[in-house]
Amino acid sequence: MKLTVASSPHIRGNFRTNRIMLDVVIALLPALAVGVWRLGIRALGVTLVSIVTAVVAEGIYSEVVRRKKIARGESHVAKNTIADGSALVTGLLLAMTLPATVPYWLVVVGAVFAIIMVKALCGGLGQNIFNPALAGRALMLLIWPVGVVNYHAAGVDGATGATPLHQMVMHALPEESLLDMFLGNCPGSIGEACSLALILGGAYLVWRKVISARIPVAYLGTVAVMSLFFAKAGTPVEWMLYSLFSGGVMLGAIFMATDYATSPATAKGQIVYGIGCGVLTVFFRNFGLYPEGVTYAILLMNAFVWIIDRYTAPRRFGVVKGGAAR
Amino acid sequence: MKHLFFGGIHPNYNKEMSTVVTTFHTIEPKQVVIPMVQHIGAPCQPLVQVGDVVKRGQKIGDGEGLCVPVHASVSGKVIAVEPRPHIRGGEVMAVVIENDFQDTAIEFVKNDLPLEELDADDVLHSIREAGIVGMGGAAFPGNVKALSSMGKVDTLIANACECEPYITADDSLLRTDPEHVLEGMMILRQVLKPERVVLAVEDNKAEAIEKIKALQSDFPQIELKVLPTRYPQGAEKQLVQALTGREVPPASLPASVGCAVFNVSTFAAIYRAVRLGLPLTQRIVTISGEAIKEPQNFIVRIGTRFYDLIEKAGGLNDLTERVISGGPMMGFAQSDLSVPVIKATNSILCLLKDKNGAAENPVCLRCGKCVGVCPMRLQPLYMYRFVNANRVDELNRLNVMDCIECGSCAFTCPGKLPLVETFRKGKKMVREASAK
Structure with a gap:
């Protein structure tokens, strides 16, 4: 009998990377289902193109790296990284931010950019500075803006016309009722319209301990409080609720800002980061060129994650300001 | 006020495995291997030579400085004084005794003085001469810890958390001999004169808690504290924090915040040393894990080799992946099962391959x-x-x-x-x- 001599601990928990990724997919399913139901089968087409492109890009990149390592004679060459499920999640998240009318070629460009340039070339899973899905969307917005913000295509009943956020830019409350907004009965991207579905997904992730509620609560709380002061129509509370239920802020706060690799690891840091995302979102919405600011708010905050972690380190055990804790 | 410690986890405890067998089995090994290093500090020098006949309880090694003696755990003949494999790796000088199965013992001097007449120096001397070390794993010489705590502590803590999964050695001690632990606590209370004497136990040891509660009227000075189970509650700094809210500063000992922490097995050993004159030559060891046939607790003579105990517990499963001295969270994996049980060995764990074990390609997700x-x-x-x-x-x-x-x-x-x-x-x- 050959006994293994290895470092403690000799037992480990059942938390695994691919299980976390599966949980994120499960959490996104309600929002995706609403998107497909509202916007038609093309929403599903966009989602599949995005996912397949992301997974294939990851698979090819990983295989090329593996072949090189094997050719160099490295003894320990890991399996292809598509097995960790993160490319699938990136593809799915990217699709959630897009309208159902987006040209397929543009989706392919965005997904390849997200996986190869933003993630893999930064060192892969956990190493990237910027959120791959949002960076992919930002590139798409840059090279073909019409394709990404065209919500005017015919879907099923009523999912046409200007988005609520476009109407709010014009200093008016949207035509849709608050309830319609909450349920996703309004034009918008595939995964962002239905706040109820997104909140359910977020609650599932918190319950499964995949994410903590700190970032979403700090983010949405900040947007809520600040939009009270930026109200341009209706009562401040109405304006606040419309602000929370419109655009990508719900999707962004729950699924994008909580991305492990691109958000802080300390509890205090997560709150600081959530507040930062919220402040920037409200500023971009009110003073920016585009009606929505979530993508750029989160991408900008991504750049500050390491510095936030550094200055929000937990207090050292046994030390308080001015000496030993007693 | 309810204090808690930071962080922590809830692993599967699997403690019931080793408590199914409720009586202790003993084991009479043919040979014992007694290392000269069983504590933190200076090693002992052997006091016996090959061919010497020794009795149980006879001192066979001692040294200067931060050092406590070791004693023969069986009677018999010394057949070797040479380096032997040690649980912490490498080889360490050891005295090997062939058991004559007569169990001839030296004379043990009892002490029936009332508590208040016990002299602190005498008690510390008895603790040293009995070779008592911290039995929870750290193996710091008991007399030195007590001496360095004198005049500094207001809280004396008996640690029965036993927060490592599988291990039930302290638990079975409390279920069988709770009064030894409580008597030992009273002895150190007499020496250290703390304001508060606390026995801390996690709430997954219901039977032990009942046993202590039943004795509480005899020991009104001792406070029983039942803590919600969480790993690593039994770590010294965490236990001090959970009980008092105080945080031991970096690179400091609990005495710096007025606390002295000893394992319950150490208290029982102190009782046996001071009152019964018995040196530390045996201890309770849990043998458990999915890979051992009959998990249980043994009363083991110090120096008994792992394979003797494993055989006595029915032997190993063919698929055994590792054998650990100590717990699954902090214990040491062994490659050579001829290593002996030492004073701080609370468990021998035999594990199958962990299905959640190391990944082929470990990657940090930054999940935090x-x-x-x-x-x-x-x-x-x-x-x-x-x-x-x-x-x-x-x-x-x-x-x-x-x-x-x-x-x-x-x-x-x-x-x-x-x-x-x-x-x-x-x-x-x-x-x-x-x-x-």
Whole structure:
């Protein structure tokens, strides 16, 4: 009998990377289902193109790296990284931010950019500075803006016309009722319209301990409080609720800002980061060129994650300001 | 007021495995191997030679400085005095005794003086001469710890948390001989004169708690504290924090915040040494894990080799992956089962391959769960990164030396990073850099 001599601990928990990724997919399913139901089968087409492109890009990149390592004679060459499920999640998240009318070629460009340039070339899973899905969307917005913000295509009943956020830019409350907004009965991207579905997904992730509620609560709380002061129509509370239920802020706060690799690891840091995302979102919405600011708010905050972690380190055990804790 | 410690985890405890057998079996080994190093500090020098006939309880090794003696645990003939494999790795000078199965003992001097007539110096001397060390794992000489706590502590703590999964040695001690523990606590109370004497136990030991409660009227000075089960509650700094809210400063001992912590087995050994005159020659050892046929607790003579005990417990499963001295979170994996049980060995664990074990390609997701579970409030994800980047300056900033190696971070890590071994390496880097 050959006994293994290895470092403690000799037992480990059942938390695994691919299980976390599966949980994120499960959490996104309600929002995706609403998107497909509202916007038609093309929403599903966009989602599949995005996912397949992301997974294939990851698979090819990983295989090329593996072949090189094997050719160099490295003894320990890991399996292809598509097995960790993160490319699938990136593809799915990217699709959630897009309208159902987006040209397929543009989706392919965005997904390849997200996986190869933003993630893999930064060192892969956990190493990237910027959120791959949002960076992919930002590139798409840059090279073909019409394709990404065209919500005017015919879907099923009523999912046409200007988005609520476009109407709010014009200093008016949207035509849709608050309830319609909450349920996703309004034009918008595939995964962002239905706040109820997104909140359910977020609650599932918190319950499964995949994410903590700190970032979403700090983010949405900040947007809520600040939009009270930026109200341009209706009562401040109405304006606040419309602000929370419109655009990508719900999707962004729950699924994008909580991305492990691109958000802080300390509890205090997560709150600081959530507040930062919220402040920037409200500023971009009110003073920016585009009606929505979530993508750029989160991408900008991504750049500050390491510095936030550094200055929000937990207090050292046994030390308080001015000496030993007693 | 309810104090708690930071972070922590809830592993599967699997304690019921070794408590099914409720009576202790004893084992009479043909040979015992008694290492001269069973404590933190200076090694003992052998006092016997090959061919000598020894009695149980006879001192066979002793030394100067931070050192307590070791004693023969069987009667018989010394057949070797030579380096032998040790549970902490490498070989250590040991006295090997062939058991004559007569169990002839030296004369033990009893002490029936009332508590208040016990002299502190006499008690500390008895503790030293009995070779008592911290029996929870650290193996710090008991008399030195008590002496260094004198006049400094207002709280004396008996640690019965036994927060490591599988182990039930302290639990079975409390279920069978609770009065030995309580008497031992009263003896040290007499020496240290603390305001508060606390017996701390986790709430997953219902029967032990009942046994102590039944005795509480005889020991009104002792406070029983039942804590919600969570690993690593039994770690000294965490237990002090959970009971008093005080945080032991970095690189300091509990005495610096007025606390002295001893394991319950140590208290029982102190009772036996001071009152019955018995040196520390036996202890309770849990043998458990999915890979052993009959998990249970044994009363074991110090020096009994692992394979003798394993055989007595029905033997190993063919698929055994590792055998551990100590618990699954902090214990040491063994390659050679001829190593002997020493004073601080509370468990021999036989495990199958962990289905959640190390990943083929460990990757940090930056999920931050390690930060949330670290009881020392460290940031394991950054420590890991900077050890691998050889950045001693960053490791100092991140207080890597504060790490108690409890393994909570590694247990929780979804990327299955080798965190604890990396931090040991990081500490070594820091020590080497500061020695320059």
